[in-house]
Amino acid sequence: MENLFSTYKIKNLELKNRVVMPPMCQYSVEKKDGIANEWHYQHYVSRAVGGAGFIIVEMTDVEPDGRITDYDLGLWSDEQVPALTRIVEAVHSHGAKIGIQIAHAGRKAEDAAEPVAPSAIPFDENSKTPRALTTEEVKGMVEKFRLAVRRAVQAGFDAIEIHGAHGYLIHQFHSPLTNKREDEYGQDLTKFGREVIQAAKAEMPADMPLIVRISAKEYVEGGYDIKESIEFSKAYKEAGADVFDVSSGGEGQIAAWGRPGTHAAYQVPLARQIKEALQVPVMAVGRLDDPILANAVIGNEDADLVQVGRGMLRNPYWTLEAAKQLRKETNVPKQYEAGF
Numbered sequence: 001m002e003n004l005f006s007t008y009k010i011k012n013l014e015l016k017n018r019v020v021m022p023p024m025c026q027y028s029v030e031k032k033d034g035i036a037n038e039w040h041y042q043h044y045v046s047r048a049v050g051g052a053g054f055i056i057v058e059m060t061d062v063e064p065d066g067r068i069t070d071y072d073l074g075l076w077s078d079e080q081v082p083a084l085t086r087i088v089e090a091v092h093s094h095g096a097k098i099g100i101q102i103a104h105a106g107r108k109a110e111d112a113a114e115p116v117a118p119s120a121i122p123f124d125e126n127s128k129t130p131r132a133l134t135t136e137e138v139k140g141m142v143e144k145f146r147l148a149v150r151r152a153v154q155a156g157f158d159a160i161e162i163h164g165a166h167g168y169l170i171h172q173f174h175s176p177l178t179n180k181r182e183d184e185y186g187q188d189l190t191k192f193g194r195e196v197i198q199a200a201k202a203e204m205p206a207d208m209p210l211i212v213r214i215s216a217k218e219y220v221e222g223g224y225d226i227k228e229s230i231e232f233s234k235a236y237k238e239a240g241a242d243v244f245d246v247s248s249g250g251e252g253q254i255a256a257w258g259r260p261g262t263h264a265a266y267q268v269p270l271a272r273q274i275k276e277a278l279q280v281p282v283m284a285v286g287r288l289d290d291p292i293l294a295n296a297v298i299g300n301e302d303a304d305l306v307q308v309g310r311g312m313l314r315n316p317y318w319t320l321e322a323a324k325q326l327r328k329e330t331n332v333p334k335q336y337e338a339g340f
Helices: 038-049 078-093 135-155 169-174 191-203 226-239 268-278 291-299 310-314 318-326 334-339
Strands: 008-010 013-015 019-021 054-061 097-103 159-164 210-215 243-247 282-284 305-307
Touching: 013 097, 019 318, 038 054, 038 078, 054 078, 054 135, 054 159, 078 097, 078 135, 097 135, 135 159, 135 191, 159 169, 159 191, 169 191, 191 210, 191 226, 210 226, 226 243, 226 268, 243 268, 268 282, 291 305, 291 318, 310 318
Parallel strands: 019 054, 019 305, 054 097, 097 159, 159 210, 210 243, 243 282, 282 305
Antiparallel strands: 008 013
16 A cells, blocks of 8 residues: 555656645745745755655746746746756755746736736735736747746756646636636637646656646635536646646635635545546645645545645654654654654
């Protein structure tokens, strides 16, 4: 039976365990230039030292106005690559693998003078009204994603994740709540996401896995549910997605109504349904900080990989502690062996 410390392989991504540090924005860029700094280096490398099998760098954006805030990472410039390469190499030196999440915030870009979106619908009453992208601008946005993925590959990442969840731009295109377009990108709500995936795959080595993060349920009146997310995920799989990172909601208008329960593992059933419907590897996320619970998600075959967010923010060595609690063998840095 597989467990949290079983090895895992998808294409060329070979992981020593099933523990994933999910992408979590640090809002720590100092010069607003999108370049990773010492905080990011210490943040990610410490989790590699702490035993995580796979680390995903936070939401990294394809243009300056695609950031949630001006303090977020970017990959719109070659100047942003070396700092990320440094992180990748250090993470590798401690036995972990590392991916990066590529994204655009769309109408949720708080610091953009004029956010852009599929349609001119503000996020909420306190947000700026975005400008609807023209058809040509949408095609140009696909190109920006492609170039960001190219830079991520140059930086040496082991996998790429495309952010299609949490109310950000790709989510905005495939949600009927936020896409009211009349052009080709409104007639087929998956077209933008599919084109981004295809563009990403064109820049990636054939044996590098592409992960797509989705919100499998919107929790808002008139929003989509698991049935609809299975359908758009099928389109994304056909376009080239290898793994699905299954989350839900998206804050504000994409999550407030009905307020999902935030009990432990509340999103795991969604991951399992995507896994079963698409016959595709999935990552589970959401209140999985208890090692026994995280281990059960793998053992029960609900998901192939488990993401531990808050738990790893509190403790960079969560994975080592989990191995001790579960009585599983894992590589402990020799400098720390006395503690184990």
